[in-house]
Amino acid sequence: xKKSKAETALTRRRIVETAATLFRRNGIHETGIAxxxxxxxxxxxxxxxxxxxxxxxxxxxxSVGTHTTLTADIDAAACPSDGRGVLQEVxxxxxxxxxxxxxxxxxxxxxxGSELARADEDVRAGAAVGFKKMVDTIAxxxxxxxxxxxxxxxxxxxxxxxxxxxxxxxxPDAELSELILQQTREHLADL
Amino acid sequence: xKKSKAETALTRRRIVETAATLFRRNGIHETGIAxxxxxxxxxxxxxxxxxxxxxxxxxxxxSVGTHTTLTADIDAAACPSDGRGVLQEVxxxxxxxxxxxxxxxxxxxxxxGSELARADEDVRAGAAVGFKKMVDTIAxxxxxxxxxxxxxxxxxxxxxxxxxxxxxxxxPDAELSELILQQTREHLADL
DNA sequence: TGTACATCAGTGAACGCGCGTTCACTGATGTAC
DNA sequence: TGTACATCAGTGAACGCGCGTTCACTGATGTAC
Numbered sequence: 154x155k156k157s158k159a160e161t162a163l164t165r166r167r168i169v170e171t172a173a174t175l176f177r178r179n180g181i182h183e184t185g186i187a188x189x190x191x192x193x194x195x196x197x198x199x200x201x202x203x204x205x206x207x208x209x210x211x212x213x214x215x216s217v218g219t220h221t222t223l224t225a226d227i228d229a230a231a232c233p234s235d236g237r238g239v240l241q242e243v244x245x246x247x248x249x250x251x252x253x254x255x256x257x258x259x260x261x262x263x264x265x266g267s268e269l270a271r272a273d274e275d276v277r278a279g280a281a282v283g284f285k286k287m288v289d290t291i292a293x294x295x296x297x298x299x300x301x302x303x304x305x306x307x308x309x310x311x312x313x314x315x316x317x318x319x320x321x322x323x324x325p326d327a328e329l330s331e332l333i334l335q336q337t338r339e340h341l342a343d344l
Numbered sequence: 345x346k347k348s349k350a351e352t353a354l355t356r357r358r359i360v361e362t363a364a365t366l367f368r369r370n371g372i373h374e375t376g377i378a379x380x381x382x383x384x385x386x387x388x389x390x391x392x393x394x395x396x397x398x399x400x401x402x403x404x405x406x407s408v409g410t411h412t413t414l415t416a417d418i419d420a421a422a423c424p425s426d427g428r429g430v431l432q433e434v435x436x437x438x439x440x441x442x443x444x445x446x447x448x449x450x451x452x453x454x455x456x457g458s459e460l461a462r463a464d465e466d467v468r469a470g471a472a473v474g475f476k477k478m479v480d481t482i483a484x485x486x487x488x489x490x491x492x493x494x495x496x497x498x499x500x501x502x503x504x505x506x507x508x509x510x511x512x513x514x515x516p517d518a519e520l521s522e523l524i525l526q527q528t529r530e531h532l533a534d535l
Numbered sequence: 536t537g538t539a540c541a542t543c544a545g546t547g548a549a550c551g552c553g554c555g556t557t558c559a560c561t562g563a564t565g566t567a568c
Numbered sequence: 569t570g571t572a573c574a575t576c577a578g579t580g581a582a583c584g585c586g587c588g589t590t591c592a593c594t595g596a597t598g599t600a601c
Contacts, residue, residue, distance in 0.1 A: 270513035316507020
């Protein structure tokens with residue numbers, strides 16, 4: 154059963170990406186090793202050939218999985234279909250009902266926010282890497298102000314978006330959920 | 345060992361409040377029945393005399409525990425020490441390092457945000473009650489605009505605050521954590 | 536180039552622990568007479 | 569008011585299940601000669 158190094162690395166990456174998706178969908182604690190491995194087309198026994206512990210997987214999945222979506226969205230938004238700016242497009246996508254309703258394809262920070270806040274420093278450091286990338290990506294769009302101010306403003310935009318999507322997923326009242334997204338879109342557009 | 349009705353009700357409330365504190369500190373999944381009961385000065389066996397399941401406790405703890413702190417803070421802020429308005433005072437307290445560093449005394453929505461987003465509808469409904477109270481409390485402070493607009497604005501304020509405190513707890517970088525709180529304070533003050 | 540051995544990714548079962556839940560039992564209080 | 573019984577909050581042990589982790593084993597690939 155020995156695999157080539159390239160194949161092993163590929164398998165490892167597949168496990169991390171599968172885990173990131175499942176963590177987003179069901180949370181870290183609710184996602185078991187066996188479930189991750191099965192979803193990756195493997196059996197649980199093989200897990201420890203790639204990782205020392207579940208916690209190591211969590212840390213990797215968080216640093217890899219946090220920014221992927223936003224980055225992909227930025228790329229897609231780089232040439233927005235309508236006349237709106239890139240920033241509007243990114244904010245609009247993040248605060249969309251699609252993002253709200255599809256956590257497993259979405260932003261990890263929103264899906265795991267409060268779980269990450271209580272996690273090991275390793276895991277939190279991984280999440281922070283993703284957070285900083287999000288901030289930088291947004292900050293780049295504030296071209297008319299100084300870099301320092303742009304970063305500060307981007308920090309606010311990112312945390313407001315995270316809070317908004319989290320709460321829009323929490324309230325069962327559909328109207329209120331919409332209001333949360335819409336209000337956040339409007340207030341952030343005013344910056 | 346039979347207790348009077350009043351005593352039983354008191355015990356039940358103590359269990360709910362103890363649970364709310366532990367949930368805030370360690371999360372729902374990480375907090376066991378036995379731990380809650382021990383912290384309330386009881387043994388685990390008695391739990392099911394008061395509740396049908398852990399989930400029922402979670403739902404109650406969320407609806408009770410979500411707004412307590414903010415409400416208490418509003419009351420305390422009703423006569424702010426310095427010249428600032430009540431709104432500034434409330435926002436300042438929510439976005440303080442004290443609140444960030446003491447989750448067990450703080451807002452449940454921030455502590456459990458992403459866990460709540462994936463919870464049963466019962467639990468989410470309980471959390472939504474708390475969320476709406478927070479929004480109403482903030483909206484009352486926007487006296488110069490129409491109630492509808494005030495509510496809409498308050499929704500944004502609340503979700504931004506929740507996102508900010510959650511992320512300020514996540515990033516291990518102390519400077520960035522401060523920046524998150526400070527920027528959110530400033531941007532919300534501008535409303 | 537061909538052969539023999541070492542490596543190690545992956546398998547599938549088992550272990551051990553924690554946690555939600557159940558249960559037989561206790562004994563103080565409430566209730567019926 | 570006093571007595572006998574029923575109730576039920578609380579105890580402490582046990583059950584059963586799921587999950588993280590371990591382990592003996594397999595067999596295809598890499599490596600040494």
